[in-house]
Amino acid sequence: MTDIDTSPIPERKRGSGVKVVYDLLRDEILDLVLPPGSPIDEVQLAERFKMSRTPIREALVRLAGEGLIDTLPNRSTMVANIDFLNMHTFFDALVLMYRVTTKLAAQYHRADDLKVIRAHQAEFAAAVQAQDALAMIATNASFHSAIAEAGRNPYFTGLFNRLLDEGRRMLRLYYQSYDDRLPQRFVEEHDDIIAVIARRDVEEADRLARLHAEQIVHQIQKLFAREDRLDLML
Amino acid sequence: MTDIDTSPIPERKRGSGVKVVYDLLRDEILDLVLPPGSPIDEVQLAERFKMSRTPIREALVRLAGEGLIDTLPNRSTMVANIDFLNMHTFFDALVLMYRVTTKLAAQYHRADDLKVIRAHQAEFAAAVQAQDALAMIATNASFHSAIAEAGRNPYFTGLFNRLLDEGRRMLRLYYQSYDDRLPQRFVEEHDDIIAVIARRDVEEADRLARLHAEQIVHQIQKLFAREDRLDLML
DNA sequence: ACTGAAATTCTTGTCGACAAATAAAATACA
DNA sequence: TGTATTTTATTTGTCGACAAGAATTTCAGT
Known part of the structure; x- marks a missing residue:
């Protein structure tokens, strides 16, 4: 019987989840890969990073704290706009x-x-x-x-x-x-x-x-x- | 049959959880009710506020972002110390x-x-x-x-x-x-x-x-x- | 066809549970 | 008695599920 690869996916280390998501989203926002106003979908991100919504959400809270995304309660969250007026x-x-x-x-x-x-x-x-x-x-x-x-x-x-x-x-x-x-x-x-x-x-x-x-x-x-x-x- | 109070506890509105925890913890930290170095226990807070750990954690992430608490990965989290040296x-x-x-x-x-x-x-x-x-x-x-x-x-x-x-x-x-x-x-x-x-x-x-x-x-x-x-x- | 209400779909906020990582305690050994 | 190692307990990070709101669609009535 041949050994079957029990962990084909890199299998993130415990505790690294939020950091990975935070760093990548941050880069994508600053590089305008995610332009201002882009909607941010939690479940979509969860699928993309192959993890549950919990660490995704914590990363989003951090980004919101730095003003990089805006969160409307109970509604959508999106990449922060650039305030040209001020x-x-x-x-x-x-x-x-x-x-x-x-x-x-x-x-x-x-x-x-x-x-x-x-x-x-x-x-x-x-x-x-x-x-x-x-x-x-x-x-x-x-x-x-x-x-x-x-x-x-x-x-x-x-x-x-x-x-x-x-x-x-x-x-x-x-x-x-x-x-x-x-x-x-x-x-x-x-x-x-x-x-x-x-x-x-x-x-x-x-x-x-x-x-x-x-x-x-x-x-x-x-x-x-x-x-x-x-x-x-x- | 008498009506039984179906919701004896104020029953927080949906979405208000993190804000309540954040505001109160923030005040307690700034007023030194929680002095610098105090350990912060998630489950204890969960019991105190009668909610699950998820909203508690999100509030803690916010506080960490503002430098009011320090989080050691996979270990304890505590109220940030005051840096007298600098x-x-x-x-x-x-x-x-x-x-x-x-x-x-x-x-x-x-x-x-x-x-x-x-x-x-x-x-x-x-x-x-x-x-x-x-x-x-x-x-x-x-x-x-x-x-x-x-x-x-x-x-x-x-x-x-x-x-x-x-x-x-x-x-x-x-x-x-x-x-x-x-x-x-x-x-x-x-x-x-x-x-x-x-x-x-x-x-x-x-x-x-x-x-x-x-x-x-x-x-x-x-x-x-x-x-x-x-x-x-x- | 158009307006408003009812039903459905989608997304978010919260929950309880579980497993990994660490700390603490218990045990074995010198 | 003191130190190293195993065992237990505690705490954290993550997960899948569910229910409340909001958005969307369906449908009824004029």
């Missing part, structure tokens, strides 16, 4: 967090932090070189997130990462128009920022971060302004 | 959010907002008058939260409310030593802040908020320094 609040918060985290990095970073930051910057530069807009968006976020980590303030890194996630979603909507000459400028600005952090020049870190942030915000606004005009025509 | 990161964030939210309130508030803010200030003043330290802590948080709301930036209000919650927890630990003459000074500072917001003086709002915040931080640090010395003696 976008300025997003920009305000983003610019401030750019500044604060960069300043704190200049104050509190250690030698190892710089290595990590430079590695991310290399990846960003490579993405620009390759004219890969999607990679630019992702690596840019990682770069600034690494700077924030070096600042070692969990309250700021928490908010900042959320903002970067939201920004990633917004930029994905428009990444087609991202292939102009500006990115090269961002690479240089990144290098300058690394330099001021390394030499612990807090005031200059604030100034450069602010300029860089406003640069990016301006860029995004330009993209949206273009699209807004399109909206008016429809 | 307290300065908390103060940094708190001061900045005081400033930012007050500034934004000066810019974007509407007439109705001022009414709400003044109402909270009245409650705070009453608490000071009554020398009710617990009420002071709560109403002070509400006051500043109301100001933040008037600033209308959900990213900032989100972080700020979290910080205020954490501060509420920390202060509860020491509220005994809160009955000196300083609170009256806070009342006056609050009045000044309301005034600058009303006249939309953004720069002055920033300045006053900063002074006020540093005042409070200094006060808290003094309390903790006293207690630290005690810790060393034990």
